[in-house]
Amino acid sequence: MSRAKNDQNSENIKQVLKLVGERIRFLREAKGERNYEKFAPMSRAKNDQNSEHIKQVLKLVGERIRSLREAKGERNYEKFAFKHDLNRTQLWRYENGEDLNFSSLLKVLSALDISLAEFFSEGFDQPTK
Numbered sequence: 001m002s003r004a005k006n007d008q009n010s011e012n013i014k015q016v017l018k019l020v021g022e023r024i025r026f027l028r029e030a031k032g033e034r035n036y037e038k039f040a041p042m043s044r045a046k047n048d049q050n051s052e053h054i055k056q057v058l059k060l061v062g063e064r065i066r067s068l069r070e071a072k073g074e075r076n077y078e079k080f081a082f083k084h085d086l087n088r089t090q091l092w093r094y095e096n097g098e099d100l101n102f103s104s105l106l107k108v109l110s111a112l113d114i115s116l117a118e119f120f121s122e123g124f125d126q127p128t129k
Helices: 003-030 044-071 077-083 088-095 102-111
Strands: none
Touching (some): 003 102, 044 077, 044 088, 077 088, 088 102
8 A cells, every 4th residue: 555545544543543533522412411421331231232232233244344354355364464564364364253443454455445334224223133
């Protein structure tokens, strides 16, 4: 990836992360929670339920990444990672449903040449809870 494209991707990632933070703040305040500390705590049972939900969503994210890569004719994840300057081990982990940073997801989506909205437009419409 060229330095100019890498710089542009970094700037795009910063903008998206800022928008996500603003959206989280908006949703928290829409629930009437102005204080973050009051918003964060939850019961152990609720936390366990959320952990299972997160695992299910991460699995969906991984399956979607893999299917998009393969749809582009990229059968080998290692070659795809090298071609797009991604860490091959991390890409394998993401495709297998392991946790990832939001900025990492944005880098993978950039390599797949797909927007965040397009990525989540398929396969995420059904609740996993």
